[in-house]
Amino acid sequence: MTIQVGDTLPDVELRVMGKEGPEAVSTQALFAGKKVVLFAVPGAFTPNCSETHVPGYVTHADKIKAKGVDSIICTAVNDVFVMDAWGKTQNAEELIMLADGMGDFAKAVGLEKDLTAVQFGVRSQRYAMIINDGKLELLNVDEGGADKSSAETILASL
Structure with a gap:
């Protein structure tokens, strides 16, 4: 079942690239007491x-x-090395590039997408969330393109 507005985000351990290499980070640590x-x-x-x-x-x-x-x-269902390299090529210093390597977060929020027919395996749907102190305030899921989850749409929703 897909997470709903008002729900608390699940606590899942994911990976970010730290100064010494890959580091585990919990979604609870990323979301608690913060607007994300x-x-x-x-x-x-x-x-x-x-x-x-x-x-x-x-x-x-x-x-x-x-x-x-x-x-x-x-976040994407890619490993931490790929997310780190991608962030660098995108000049994404202001973003946290969060690796959901096994798709655990995507599955936990009910937003995984089976792309095995095109050799991608199980990935994440394209979406954007506004999270306030661990609770979901807004969820925009795209069916095609990136209009609902774009930065411009989210900025207008804040």
Whole structure:
């Protein structure tokens, strides 16, 4: 079942790239006491994600944070090395590039997508969330494209 507005986000251990290498981080630590914009993409380095989705959040990061957002997180079902390399190519220093390598978070919030027919395996749907102190305030899921989960749409919703 897909997470609903008002629900508490599940606590899942994921990975980020730290100064010494991959580090475990819990979603509870990322969300507790903070206002967070989290957006998910089907895969790092994919065309729409690299050409439109992430660049929008990079461009609008200051405006989003000026609305009281503590963190902007990009997640995908990719490993931490891929997410780190992708963040560097996207100049995404203002974003947390969160690796959901096994799709545990996508599954826990009910937003996984089976793309085995095109050799991608199980990935994440494209979506964006506004999370306030661990509770879901807004969920926009895209059926195609990235309009509902774009930085511009989320900025207008803050």
